[in-house]
Amino acid sequence: MGAGEIVALLGPDGAGKTTLMRLVCGALQLQAGQIRLGGIDLRSQVEQARTHLGYLPQQFSLYPELTVLENLRFFAEVRGVPAGEWRPRALQILDFVGLGEFADRRAGALSGGMRQKLGLAAALVHRPKVLLLDEPTGGVDPVTRQNFWQLLIRLLEEAVGVLISTPYMDEAARAQRVVFLNHGRVLAEGSPHTLRQALAGRVLEVAASPLRKVGRIAAADPRVEDVQAMGDRFHLRVAAGSLAPTQRRLDRSLRQAGCAVSFVRAVEPTLEDVYVHLLQAEQPGRAASEVHD
Amino acid sequence: MTDTQPATRPFPVLQVIGLSKQFGEFTAVDDLNFEVSAGEVIGLLGPNGSGKTTTIRMLLGLLSPTRGTANLLGHDIRSEAETIRSKVGYMSQRFALYDELTAEENLRFYAGVYGMPEAGRIEEVLESIGLSSSASMRAGDLPTGWRQRLALGVAIVHRPVLVFLDEPTSGVDPIARRLFWNHIYDLADRGVTAMVTTHHMDEAEYCQRVGIMRRGRLLALDTPTGLKQTALRGEAWDIYAEPLLRGLQAVQAAPGVWRATLASDHLRAIAEPGLASAKLEASLNAEGLTGVRLSRVQPSLEDVFLALAGD
Numbered sequence: 001m002g003a004g005e006i007v008a009l010l011g012p013d014g015a016g017k018t019t020l021m022r023l024v025c026g027a028l029q030l031q032a033g034q035i036r037l038g039g040i041d042l043r044s045q046v047e048q049a050r051t052h053l054g055y056l057p058q059q060f061s062l063y064p065e066l067t068v069l070e071n072l073r074f075f076a077e078v079r080g081v082p083a084g085e086w087r088p089r090a091l092q093i094l095d096f097v098g099l100g101e102f103a104d105r106r107a108g109a110l111s112g113g114m115r116q117k118l119g120l121a122a123a124l125v126h127r128p129k130v131l132l133l134d135e136p137t138g139g140v141d142p143v144t145r146q147n148f149w150q151l152l153i154r155l156l157e158e159a160v161g162v163l164i165s166t167p168y169m170d171e172a173a174r175a176q177r178v179v180f181l182n183h184g185r186v187l188a189e190g191s192p193h194t195l196r197q198a199l200a201g202r203v204l205e206v207a208a209s210p211l212r213k214v215g216r217i218a219a220a221d222p223r224v225e226d227v228q229a230m231g232d233r234f235h236l237r238v239a240a241g242s243l244a245p246t247q248r249r250l251d252r253s254l255r256q257a258g259c260a261v262s263f264v265r266a267v268e269p270t271l272e273d274v275y276v277h278l279l280q281a282e283q284p285g286r287a288a289s290e291v292h293d
Numbered sequence: 294m295t296d297t298q299p300a301t302r303p304f305p306v307l308q309v310i311g312l313s314k315q316f317g318e319f320t321a322v323d324d325l326n327f328e329v330s331a332g333e334v335i336g337l338l339g340p341n342g343s344g345k346t347t348t349i350r351m352l353l354g355l356l357s358p359t360r361g362t363a364n365l366l367g368h369d370i371r372s373e374a375e376t377i378r379s380k381v382g383y384m385s386q387r388f389a390l391y392d393e394l395t396a397e398e399n400l401r402f403y404a405g406v407y408g409m410p411e412a413g414r415i416e417e418v419l420e421s422i423g424l425s426s427s428a429s430m431r432a433g434d435l436p437t438g439w440r441q442r443l444a445l446g447v448a449i450v451h452r453p454v455l456v457f458l459d460e461p462t463s464g465v466d467p468i469a470r471r472l473f474w475n476h477i478y479d480l481a482d483r484g485v486t487a488m489v490t491t492h493h494m495d496e497a498e499y500c501q502r503v504g505i506m507r508r509g510r511l512l513a514l515d516t517p518t519g520l521k522q523t524a525l526r527g528e529a530w531d532i533y534a535e536p537l538l539r540g541l542q543a544v545q546a547a548p549g550v551w552r553a554t555l556a557s558d559h560l561r562a563i564a565e566p567g568l569a570s571a572k573l574e575a576s577l578n579a580e581g582l583t584g585v586r587l588s589r590v591q592p593s594l595e596d597v598f599l600a601l602a603g604d
Contacts, residue, residue: 012464012465013437014436113341139492141340141343142493142595142598142599143602144340146595146599153557154555157538168493192557207518228471229478231500231502231503231517232502232516232517232518233517233518272467272495279466279468280468
């Protein structure tokens with residue numbers, strides 16, 4: 001990970017996201033391999049390495065009886081911020097996260113979104129080079145999540161590297177680099193753009209009804225590899241190099257079968273399209289075996 | 294309504310008429326009006342405090358409305374709450390499975406609670422959620438995606454006509470998620486209506502229609518495609534410009550741009566239709582920004598959501 005980069009660890013529960021975070025923050029010991037933070041080896045110099053690290057775990061503790069500012073003072077002391085420096089730094093970071101006006105409010109009286117911002121401020125108070133965020137937006141609504149991400153992206157100006165874990169594609173798509181994790185292993189990594197390129201020219205979106213019939217006709221097409229029902233439409237993965245003819249053929253066969261076709265169009269692959277493709281390549285037949293159980 | 298909808302809708306299973314809830318001075322739900330047909334899969338998106346949960350509690354017959362009403366198959370939620378509760382199912386995010394009991398025993402237990410240990414029903418439910426051959430596994434030993442399906446089974450064991458699902462597929466990979474949704478679509482085919490609340494666009498995209506709520510009001514209700522085509526009104530642009538934060542300020546100040554946000558290595562802007570993009574590109578270049586590139590993109594559901602419910 002470089003300075004000023006946001007990397008998303010994307011994977012389901014049990015993929016190894018939290019374990020990786022706990023290894024990076026030195027809470028768990030590596031059995032093999034190496035982690036270096038700012039060039040410092042984590043295993044041999046764990047204390048020095050940790051000074052570069054800010055960590056916001058899934059469940060973080062604040063002192064509800066202390067004010068916002070008092071909480072930050074506590075975290076600054078724990079992280080070794082010199083006594084003369086904590087206050088200006090705390091006020092600066094509160095302004096940054098948008099809690100400047102709430103410095104004297106009790107932490108227990110904060111809303112969920114504000115509490116999360118205070119957690120972020122606490123993780124940043126000692127100016128770490130690397131920030132670890134373990135599913136920071138679980139249970140957070142999309143507006144709050146958007147605001148939180150606007151803050152993270154602004155951190156890049158200060159050359160902080162951010163490692164964030166999430167089970168959600170829509171969230172991972174905001175990172176500059178995405179690492180797909182599955183069963184403790186990296187399935188693929190790259191920028192959202194690069195990852196999507198793997199399926200460029202292979203995804204069709206179909207809106208037509210009745211849905212069941214459309215799904216059956218699409219699945220029967222010899223060049224269609226995967227059919228994904230999506231509420232009011234379908235995402236189809238087609239064999240490489242067959243986009244345009246498949247598009248025309250499907251449009252025709254749907255109309256001939258009496259379906260009301262709204263559109264059959266080529267679309268940019270989503271991260272979800274890519275992830276499903278990778279999982280299927282890794283575990284052929286998995287979806288089918290689970291359907292029939 | 295877009296042309297992706299069938300021309301004739303089946304009869305409404307749920308009719309919501311002027312539904313409102315007041316807590317003291319605070320209006321939690323403000324004059325909701327919509328209909329849901331049998332077998333529809335409806336999503337509800339909204340920030341915390343937008344009234345989603347209060348709405349669902351009223352539809353479950355757990356909270357009485359201040360004004361307006363709703364009826365489920367003709368049963369009024371105000372006067373027939375008991376009947377309503379026998380016809381709805383609910384799968385909470387923190388679903389209550391008994392880990393020590395097997396999948397089948399969990400279903401039997403809940404079937405008993407609902408007072409309908411009908412012959413063959415348990416087997417039928419196991420089949421419909423794809424867990425027939427895992428019936429004797431302890432719920433605690435099932436992988437997350439299977440537990441979610443079992444929780445769905447528990448919510449439908451008493452044959453509800455309407456089932457409420459709260460973030461039903463959080464924390465699973467997309468194959469497990471799509472499998473879950475295929476079971477929902479199967480249920481929908483058999484006339485069961487599903488109403489899903491979620492904070493995640495990944496889930497909302499699976500719904501046939503999505504409602505967006507803010508401050509107790511329903512701002513839009515349409516297919517995901519329809520929302521992107523009509524509810525947004527503006528057009529979506531990806532804009533590359535370095536340095537990013539100066540680019541953001543310049544784009545936000547540009548005429549015709551309604552909203553601009555940071556999207557990792559670029560900016561996402563919603564602009565009025567027919568934005569003079571060449572002019573914007575020239576002005577960004579003139580401000581000394583580098584790597585300037587603008588491209589029209591398809592709006593995402595999140596673009597629509599933030600445009601309607603943001604700020």
